[in-house]
Amino acid sequence: MKTLVVCEKPDAAARVARALDAHGQPSRELENGVPYFQCDTRDGPVIVCSALGHLYSLGVKGKVPRRFYPVWNYEWRPKHEVEKKSARLKNWIAAISRLSKGVDRFVNATDYDIEGALVGYQILKHACNGADAKAQRMKFSTMTGSELKSAYEHLMPHLDFQLAEAGQCRHELDWLYGINLSRVLTESVVKSRAGYVTLTTGRVQGPTLKFVVDREEEIGGHVPIPFWTIEASIKRENRAYSLEYEKDKLTVLRDAERVVGECTKSTLTVTDIDSHETRQSPPFPFDLSTLQSEAYRHYGYSPSRTLASAQRLYVDALISYPRTSSQKLPPDIGYENILRGLSGRTEYSSLAGQLLRNPNLRPTYGPKEDPAHPAIYPTGELPRNGVGYQELRLFDLIARRFMATFADTSVRLSSRMRLETGPHKFFLHGSRVLVPGWTEFYRPYVKDEEQELPNLAKGATVQMSSIKALEKFTEPPPRYNPSSLLRKMEEENLGTKATRADIIEVLYRRNYLKDQRMQPTPLALKVTSLLEKYCPLIVDAAFTSKLEGLMDEIEAGKTSRRTVLVEALDHIRPVMLDLISRESELGGVLAETVTAQRAMDVTFETSCPECGSQLKIVKSRKTGKRFVGHAGPWDGTHKCNFILPLPQFGTLTLLAKRCSVCGFQMVQAKSPGRRPLVSCPRCYAEKMRAGRAVEKRAVEVTSSPA
C-alpha cells in the first residue's frame, strides 16, 4: 500500500519522515525542485511531502479590474495565480499532484489547528484530485519521534472537516471585509490626487486600532488631579527605613501639611508587630498569550517574535505545539520522561531531580482549555548546537515554568510593624522566605526579595528622621504595548491566537502606530474617526466578537459557513454602498492627513543647531544616499550646510525618544528579519569625527620623521 503524507512546512515533513522511516533515514528526493521524502515502513512505501503554508488563496471571481470595488464574488484559487510573489508555489502544487498519482492512502499531517486543517484539506481536495473525502488525519501536539509514530499508528478516520470549514469561513470573511473596505479607503485617496498610499482596515484590524485610538483620546483629555503622599523615614543601626503613612494619599493640601507639622521631630512608639504567613501557589502552565506576555516582560520580545521562536522550537521537537489556549497538562504527556529529559541539562538537573523524587507528580492547572492541544511544555529533548540565542532563552522560560508547575506552594512570612505618634499611624513592612517552593524553579523569572524589619520590640521608641509631603498628580492610563494590546484583543475575543500578533505587526507596517508604547499616528486617528462616523459597525469590537462566536459554532458543528457568510454580507453590503456614495468626501479628508503625515514622517522635531530651521531626511540626487539636512539648499535660499549621516538600509522612523546625551531626536532603521537599529544621528556623527581624528593623528605620528 502506497501512502502520501501531507505536512505543512518542509522542516516538519523532514521530522515526520524521520519518525516514520523504519531506519530513521528517509531518502530526500526532488520533484521538479520541490523536496519530498521516501520512507520504508512495515505497511509499504510512504511519501512525505509538504506545503509552504497556504497553497490556495481567495481571489476575485471573473475578470474584474485590479482595484475595482465592491467585490462580492470570490473563489479559492492556487495562490500563485492570486499573488505574484507566490510564483514558486506553482511548482509546489504540480509536484504534490504528481506525487499523489497511484497513491492508495492519503494522510493529512499538518498542524492540528484551524489553519492546519484548512491547508491540508485544500491540498488534498484540489491538488490530489478530491482525496479529501478518503484522507485520514494525524493528530499530534509535539514533533517528537515517539508521538509522531503513535499518531501515525492511530490515525483519525477522516479529516477535521468542521475545523477546515471554520477556517475557510474566517478567510472568506476577512477577505470580504478587508478587500472592500481597504480598497475604498485607498482609492478615495488616489482619486483625491494625493498619490498612492495603502490604507487598510478589516474585521479585526479596525476594532484593534480603535482600542489604541480610544486610549490616546483618554490620555489627551486627561486632567491630572493633585494629591499628596507622606514620605517619612527612621534611622536604626545606621540604616534608613521608609515608613508608610496610614493613608496612601491625602487629597487636601492642608491635611498633608498638618501631618508633616505634627510629626516632624516626633518620637514614634512601636505599638504592634504583626506577622502572618502568605502562601503563593505555583503559576499555571503556559498558554500562548501568557507565554507572549512573559517573553515581553522579561526579554522585550514582541508577541509575533515570540510566536516565531516558539514555532521553531516546536519544529525542532523541543516544545509542544505553541498555538494553544490551554493551561492544562494532562498526565498522558509523560511528566516523568520529560523531567528525566530535562535533567540532562546541567542547569536543570538538580531541579528536575528534586521533582522526580516525588512519586505523585501533579502540575497546577489554569482555567483555560483547548480541545485540540495541551498547554505548552518542553518535550524533554534538549537543544543542540545551532539553536538560536532567542530560542534558547524562550526554551529556558518554558522549561522552568513547566518545572515550577509541579513544585510546592511558596510560603513567606510577612511582618508589619505599627509605629504611632499622637493620632498618626505609620507602618513598616518586612518579608522573609520560609519555603521557596516553586520560586526556586522559576528563577530568574520571579522576584523573591527579602526585606528586614529593624530590631525594635513592642513599646520601643524611635525618632522620626525625616518627613515631608510630596505633591503628586493622578496619571493618565498607560499606552498599550504589543503585549497589553494582545491581551486586550484576547479579552474582547478579537482574532485567534495565531493571528493576533500579525494584526499588531500590520498596524505598525501601515504606519498607523509608532513606538513600543503605542501611539496612533494622525492617519490612524483620521481613519478610525471616519470609520466610526460612517460605519461604526466595522470598528465595533462587539460585532467582530459576535462573528468570532459564530465561527466557533461552525467548529462545533452548530451552524454552517453559509449561514455565517450570509449574515456578515447583510451587514457589510449597505456599509460599502454608503461609503462609496461618500467617496469624494472621504478622499478629501484622508488626502490631507496623508499629505501632512508624509511631511511629518521626514521632518525632525529638533531644529538645526547651527541655523535653527527645520531638519529633514533628505535624499541625495547624485548618490541616492539619505542624510539629515535641509530640504533644498541648492536653490540658493538656504545657506546652512549642516548635515548628519543616517543608516542607509531599512525603513527609517523618527522616534519620539530623544538622545540622553545630546537631546537630538532618535531614529530607528528597521529591516525585515533584523532587530531594529535605534541611534542618534548627531552622536553617531560625533563618534565618526572623533574616530577620524584619532586615525589622522595616528597617521601623522607614524609618518613624522624620527
Added chain:
Amino acid sequence: MKPLGTPTHELINKGRNGCVVCGSELASDRAFCRSHGRAERNLRSGYDAWNRAYESISLENYLVRLAKVSETGAEVKEIIRYFQANPDKWKGNPT
C-alpha cells in the same frame, strides 16, 4: 498632489463652522470637536477637584499650573490656551 503648507480645510474651518481649537467637525451642539469637547468637560470638572485640594485656587492660577504639569493631556493643554486667550468663554458655552 497638494503642496506642503497649503491650509487644510480644518484650519480654514477653524472658528467658523468647525471646532474653535482645531477646526475639525463639531460634536453635536458644542463649540468643540469630540476630543476637545471631552478635554473641556474634564478641565471644568478638574477645576472643582483642584479647588477642593487647595481649598481655593483662582481660575487663572489653575490654568497656568495645569499647563505645566507633565501628566496633562495634549488636548487639555490646547483648551487651556484657548481659555487663557478667551477668559470670557469660561462661563457658559464658549461659542
